[in-house]
Amino acid sequence: MSEVKIAAGLRTEFGKGAARKIRRADQIPAVLYGHGTDPVHLTLPAHATALALRTPNVLLSLDIEGKGSELAIPKAAQRDPLKGFLEHVDLLLVKRGEKVTVEVPVVAEGELAAGGNLLEHVLNTLSVEAEATHLPESVTVSVEGLEAGSSVLAQDITLPAGVTLVTEGDAVVLQVVAAQAEEPAADAAEGDAEGAEA
Structure with missing residues (x-):
């Protein structure tokens, strides 16, 4: 850096x-x-x-x-x-050589599995410890091919050399949520019913 x-x-x-x-x-x-x-x-x-x-x-x-x-x-x-x-x-x-704890942004890359699923960022940053003159600007996570129900834990993320995780390892960072099927609009159905009564 x-x-x-x-x-x-x-x-x-x-x-x-x-x-x-x-x-x-x-x-x-x-x-x-x-x-x-x-x-x-x-x-x-x-x-x-x-x-x-x-x-x-x-x-x-x-x-x-x-x-x-x-x-x-x-x-x-x-x-x-x-x-x-x-x-x-x-x-x-x-000071040079000193280790400090900082929050590092999490960047997701790659395409989810087909199906219109959504990627939810549960945590936008990770707490990590690193040498003060070598702090990472961000950490990158591949979500390539992940399907609905999949999640990425803090401990699953590869950190740069010399950087250690402070966030709890089992904390969920990213999860893939199934796309919701759209329900017919209730207002339109009620309008049709009213029209039939008239």
Whole structure:
């Protein structure tokens, strides 16, 4: 996994007014914490941060003004509920060689067996442990030829080398559901009955 370098400033003003002022300057308020250290309040460039966070579990190399470089992974991102832009980011401080637990998206590929069956995602992500600088962006599961009633358990999914499963092994991740036969519309039947009575 590649590192994304981001220049970070130190934040000295707090509260909603200060946060609005930071966002008007095309910056995002952020907090960096971990390893028992005091939280460090930062400002990050809005556009570069939004682009970086499109990659799940992206590794950020933060060049912090006056403090040098630190590695971090995103733990939580708050977005505006209407417009969707980033409002605040929580970052977890990590070290090279350190193992961390993260949520990884599950991607299904392949065609189900014929019959119009539906694939249901019971879990959209798996909890896994991996070295902080080698976090997987996603895990891929083949559903090729699966028939109704089939399911894929967490323990059935092949993980990249160096990645271990944290989610319970017997947890259902995907299942194939039989397509429902459509019943005749009740309204239409009632309408016909009414027409016959008249």
